[in-house]
Amino acid sequence: MSKILVTGGFGYVGSRLVPHLLSLGHDVRVLDLMLYTEAGFEALKADPKWPEWEKRFSLVRGDLRDAGKVREALAGRDTVIHLAAISNDPTGDIDEVLTRQVNFDAVGMLLALAKEAGVKRFINASSSSVFGARTESEINERLEPEPLTYYSKYKALSEWLVLSASGPEFCAVNVRPATVCGYSPRQRFDLTVNKLTADALRKKVITVHGGQQRRPNVGMTDMINLYGILVVAPVEKINGRTFNFGFENHKVIDIAKIIQSELSDLSVKIEVTDTADHRDYHISSDRILNDLGYKPVSSIKQEVAHLRKVLESGQFPDIDASEHYNMKFMEVGRDAGCLAYLAR
Numbered sequence: 001m002s003k004i005l006v007t008g009g010f011g012y013v014g015s016r017l018v019p020h021l022l023s024l025g026h027d028v029r030v031l032d033l034m035l036y037t038e039a040g041f042e043a044l045k046a047d048p049k050w051p052e053w054e055k056r057f058s059l060v061r062g063d064l065r066d067a068g069k070v071r072e073a074l075a076g077r078d079t080v081i082h083l084a085a086i087s088n089d090p091t092g093d094i095d096e097v098l099t100r101q102v103n104f105d106a107v108g109m110l111l112a113l114a115k116e117a118g119v120k121r122f123i124n125a126s127s128s129s130v131f132g133a134r135t136e137s138e139i140n141e142r143l144e145p146e147p148l149t150y151y152s153k154y155k156a157l158s159e160w161l162v163l164s165a166s167g168p169e170f171c172a173v174n175v176r177p178a179t180v181c182g183y184s185p186r187q188r189f190d191l192t193v194n195k196l197t198a199d200a201l202r203k204k205v206i207t208v209h210g211g212q213q214r215r216p217n218v219g220m221t222d223m224i225n226l227y228g229i230l231v232v233a234p235v236e237k238i239n240g241r242t243f244n245f246g247f248e249n250h251k252v253i254d255i256a257k258i259i260q261s262e263l264s265d266l267s268v269k270i271e272v273t274d275t276a277d278h279r280d281y282h283i284s285s286d287r288i289l290n291d292l293g294y295k296p297v298s299s300i301k302q303e304v305a306h307l308r309k310v311l312e313s314g315q316f317p318d319i320d321a322s323e324h325y326n327m328k329f330m331e332v333g334r335d336a337g338c339l340a341y342l343a344r
């Protein structure tokens, strides 16, 4: 059993990862500012297994940039899964200072304090967006990142901090997920598959802008499965390494068709509009398949089917609410003058 700190553990991925780690028998602590919603924590407490999990769970509410809170969160931990971030390209562009502080500066401090606290394993969530838009046919880990946004630039720089910190006593690994899709109690609808699925269900129309651009995706079930594996993977297989993680490089029009076929009983239409954005992204995840022997456990189709069930149950009555869209939420914060407080 590992004693794990999950930073950002009540975000979209974390809200599914935390119960997964608890179900694997680990002791889990979350450090989170709970920027968007408390939904992940509420769902955890409502889980039928909570009475059994409660004694192996703790929460530190606080800011990753606050050394005192970070020390408190790291005390007694042997593993860190670092998820907390200003997450996604457009959200990161709203305030460069905030994005740099959270996605880069704080990672350096977290690594230093983790070593000081005796942490042995550090798993960092980077992003496949560090590659930017590329023309090479094979986008693998040997290519240099060419980030296009503040989000991807500071993610790329944080990878460098993580690799620099790795050593015989400190196993450190970067994961570059594709866009994650699927259900989470802290639901995001600003991610392609989730948004198109919600639109298909409520409007019976999927609007695709352009459609010929490829967008790599990975299922939530795979995402949390991988983090669980990395907690126990042999050090020599992961230490000082960076792994792409995404197995479906479909064109957006083909993602729309997958959703349409999964919801075939609903007669969903696909409308294609013009777009000025022709950026085409794809990644190769051969390294994680070959070197780590990772076997995918999910697919866009399966994640859409799960999300459909949840949406039809009425769990998210206001799909347009800003809590489901990182950029919209940050814009509300900026317009209310809150970002000046956050980025100081």
Ligand SMILES: NC(=O)c1ccc[n+]([C@@H]2O[C@H](COP(=O)([O-])OP(=O)(O)OC[C@H]3O[C@@H](n4cnc5c(N)ncnc54)[C@H](O)[C@@H]3O)[C@@H](O)[C@H]2O)c1
Binding pocket: 007, 008, 009, 010, 011, 012, 013, 014, 031, 032, 033, 034, 035, 036, 062, 063, 064, 065, 082, 083, 084, 085, 086, 087, 088, 102, 125, 126, 127, 128, 176, 177, 178, 179, 180, 181, 186, 188, 191, 326
């Ligand atoms: N979701 C995706 O498609 C995707 C794809 C690639 C990489 N990633 C990366 O995976 C990680 C998790 O993504 P996600 O979708 O769950 O993001 P998210 O935005 O849903 O969650 C981020 C969490 O971090 C917390 N947080 C933000 N700033 C903080 C701070 N200063 N101190 C403490 N907590 C803070 C937020 O409250 C939130 O709970 C992120 O690092 C993201 O960049 C996500």
